Amino acid sequence: MSRRLPQIIAHRGDSAHAPENSLAALDSAIAAGADRVECDVRIAGDGVLVVSHDADLSRIARRSVLVDDTPAEELARIAATAGASILPLATLFEAAAGRIPLMLDVKSLIPAVIEKIAGALTKTGFDPRQIALGLRDPALVATARNRLPTARILALNGSTTPVEAFLAEGVELIRLWERDADAATVAALHAQGCTVWVTTGGAGTDREVGDCGIDVLYRLIAAGADGLLVNNPGLGRQAVLSAA
Template sequence: MMPTLPIPVPPHFRIIAHRGASAYAPENTLAAFQLALAMGVTEIETDVRLTSDGVVVLCHDNTLERYGHGARSVEALTWSELRALDMGSWFSPYLHHDKRLLSLDALFAAFGERLTYHVELKGKTPGLAAATHALITKHGLADSCFITSFMYEALVDMQAVDATLPLGWLIGELTEERMAQADALALYQLCPRANTVTPEAVAHARTVVTEVRAWDLNSDHAARQAADVQALIHRVVDAGCDGMTINWPDWVRHSEQ
């Protein structure tokens, strides 16, 4: 039997729209973030890379192939070249052919303090951490931003730029080794894959970090069905996690709503 939607989550649980409401609009576009906010979700996750001319842009993939523009590297192109591209037709040519790549500057300007931002350092270009931090400072959003990455070194770089920003490390599983590394860097969050979390592991991780936030509640897996994602939601909540990123932010609601 399919679970009833929306699925209730605790009042302080972080419902984070993954690349915006990316099940319904092209990921990391203005439309995806606007839709998340319209759904009542005030936390979003996005991915940042640095263009060849130093602009911080929102793009998950290293190349443009999945978006219909060939195997060109995002970081090898200029902002002028990237912002001219159609970033919506791959998702729906009828509805979203006019969607464009966003810069982090434009995202912050559009939403300001209305959103909490979980900014994933995706690119490996030197200077990404400093450039991202400069935009956070420019818009006065230090209290509204979390910085995350799969790359431990990227978090080290950001901490060297600003030791006060809360950092989260995206990992596969909550292991003793990962927790020791998190403790060494005084991380705020550990972010394990959703299908690995258990109540015991989450409770243990909280002896090192303030929050445990899950990821991988998406449709990137060819065989994954809606019921699979909904089962993962229950697993994450039952394990006691503090939040999760999800492509369907309307599938969950705080229990007080």
């Protein structure tokens, strides 16, 4: 029997066709057939969770404004003047509820962020079972499991937090970068009972994070990836349908 084909995870929404991490990118990703939308989570200066990849607004709004020093409403206003978007996480939850699961790339490393995410889920009624909680520090795994027991935990491993550190905490959903996602590595993780999602592009390639051509997607599908993070979910869906 053939294996299940990979999920298409829209990286910052359909960021190839709409401002990243915006409601328009969410809607476009759903229309393109994404299975899940990825977004980035930070804590604004007033303690509100916001959807922002970067620690400041230099790239998206050409302003050296720090996210963690600035109230959420001010961040949204500054971003909007440049045609960009910084949403409260609760707003994204409300827009996605009942429509599509989410993957949260949690940039903060403090345990309080888990409590804030749990509070936002409760407030908006978004089902925690529809969340993949991407953590960068294995020390947060126990807190996340305690506060959000039905959410999936995703290891966002890196040079200072290797896969093994998350495996030791019993995490079974692992993110690999494209450069590391060869068939042997994916198979070894599968042999340990893991599910493997792959972020396309980034370090080790000549492309921005999430950017790729269909040839890359075919290679990652052949390597056994269970999920593909892409900026263009329509292209991802095309690759999956062609490989079916």
